[in-house]
Amino acid sequence: MNYDQIISQKIQNIKPSGIRKFFDILEEMTDAISLGIGEPDFVTPWHIRDAGIYSLERGHTKYTSNAGMLELRREIANYLRRRFDLEYDYTNQILVTVGGSEAIDLAIRVLVNPGDEVIIPVPSFVCYGPLTEMAGGVPVYVELTAENGFRLTPEQLKAAITPRTKALVLPFPSNPTGGIMERRDLEAIAQVLKDNDIMVISDEIYAELTYGQRHVSPANLTQLYDRTVVVNGFSKSHAMTGWRMGYVCAPQPVIAAMTKLHQFGIMSAPTTSQYAAIEAMRSGDEDIAHMREEYDSRRRYLVENLNRIGLDCFEPKGAFYVFPCIRSSGLSSDEFCERFLREEKVAVIPGTAFGPGGEGYVRACYASSMRDLTESISRLDNFLQNLRRKQGQDG
Ligand SMILES: Cc1ncc(COP(=O)(O)O)c(C=O)c1O
Numbered sequence: 333m334n335y336d337q338i339i340s341q342k343i344q345n346i347k348p349s350g351i352r353k354f355f356d357i358l359e360e361m362t363d364a365i366s367l368g369i370g371e372p373d374f375v376t377p378w379h380i381r382d383a384g385i386y387s388l389e390r391g392h393t394k395y396t397s398n399a400g401m402l403e404l405r406r407e408i409a410n411y412l413r414r415r416f417d418l419e420y421d422y423t424n425q426i427l428v429t430v431g432g433s434e435a436i437d438l439a440i441r442v443l444v445n446p447g448d449e450v451i452i453p454v455p456s457f458v459c460y461g462p463l464t465e466m467a468g469g470v471p472v473y474v475e476l477t478a479e480n481g482f483r484l485t486p487e488q489l490k491a492a493i494t495p496r497t498k499a500l501v502l503p504f505p506s507n508p509t510g511g512i513m514e515r516r517d518l519e520a521i522a523q524v525l526k527d528n529d530i531m532v533i534s535d536e537i538y539a540e541l542t543y544g545q546r547h548v549s550p551a552n553l554t555q556l557y558d559r560t561v562v563v564n565g566f567s568k569s570h571a572m573t574g575w576r577m578g579y580v581c582a583p584q585p586v587i588a589a590m591t592k593l594h595q596f597g598i599m600s601a602p603t604t605s606q607y608a609a610i611e612a613m614r615s616g617d618e619d620i621a622h623m624r625e626e627y628d629s630r631r632r633y634l635v636e637n638l639n640r641i642g643l644d645c646f647e648p649k650g651a652f653y654v655f656p657c658i659r660s661s662g663l664s665s666d667e668f669c670e671r672f673l674r675e676e677k678v679a680v681i682p683g684t685a686f687g688p689g690g691e692g693y694v695r696a697c698y699a700s701s702m703r704d705l706t707e708s709i710s711r712l713d714n715f716l717q718n719l720r721r722k723q724g725q726d727g
Contacts, residue, residue: 400428482511510648
């Protein structure tokens with residue numbers, strides 16, 4: 333069999349994720365520290381796990397309704413109102429998905445016709461471009477800069493729009509930069525969008541993890557509500573990555589289209605996880621606050637110490653990543669990560685894995701223990717000093 337001819341050309345054209353290579357090297361090492369994976373180091377809070385277990389004990393092992401249990405959707409609507417002032421009708425504007433990942437895939441597939449363009453600010457989470465390509469669309473990357481706080485400016489958006497533009501992804505708070513969009517930033521975006529039908533796919537998976545200010549969704553702006561698809565989930569906010577629970581909220585016709593696709597591809601999100609998610613929505617606010625506080629102190633520690641040892645680091649305002657500039661090392665992002673891992677046994681991810689505009693940066697996840705973070709800083713200091721010494725000898 334010639335599988336190169338058998339496997340779809342579209343998937344063959346897609347580059348594998350740049351993150352994988354480092355995990356392959358990491359696997360060979362025993363005492364390495366990984367700041368590579370973007371997932372909470374906390375275990376799901378006990379009362380949430382218990383709700384999942386109890387549902388199994390009661391024998392709730394069947395499919396649920398395609399859109400997700402009504403009770404869960406009601407709790408999601410209550411939560412969104414309570415936490416973010418967002419108003420969605422739980423009977424027809426919310427779909428429960430397999431992680432935020434499925435929600436992003438569905439949103440792109442129901443909106444994009446072949447040849448449609450999707451504007452994607454980068455550096456950002458790795459899936460938007462490949463999923464756009466799989467839907468037959470064309471990703472249009474817009475490079476964000478540290479000077480602008482890794483925000484999307486109205487000028488950048490205006491320059492990227494063409495008659496083929498179908499959707500704009502707003503990936504804030506951002507993985508990997510930690511950048512956010514404040515209300516006035518979104519108002520400027522709304523102004524640019526007002527005379528056309530471009531949809532907004534707002535990936536708000538880190539909405540609970542902002543430091544110093546409350547998250548604002550584009551759907552909070554009346555001008556944007558009707559064109560916004562809000563993606564969210566439980567992975568980051570409630571430390572529930574393995575439960576694969578997410579949801580998406582949008583105008584009713586968009587949710588109906590997404591539900592159709594979800595029904596054929598998935599049937600319904602995992603039932604045990606839905607029971608756990610009900611508990612998370614009802615009684616999880618204090619857990620979130622506790623985890624946020626922890627992340628915040630680690631964030632402040634890292635920013636301060638990265639700058640101290642000579643790497644310029646933008647102060648992230650959300651999510652749980654730092655994105656320091658490594659240009660002063662004289663290495664490319666890839667070289668930096670590979671050498672740092674081989675020489676000091678700490679894994680961080682090259683900025684280039686997150687799209688154009690990531691060269692010169694690396695991403696480190698601070699959802700790791702303070703012990704690992706302090707040890708990583710000390711190894712990084714060592715690494716940079718050795719580099720400077722060698723560069724001094726060569727020069
Ligand atoms: C920005 C962003 N969106 C979505 C996801 C997907 O999360 P999940 O599918 O676990 O909900 C991630 C995971 O890292 C992410 O960083």
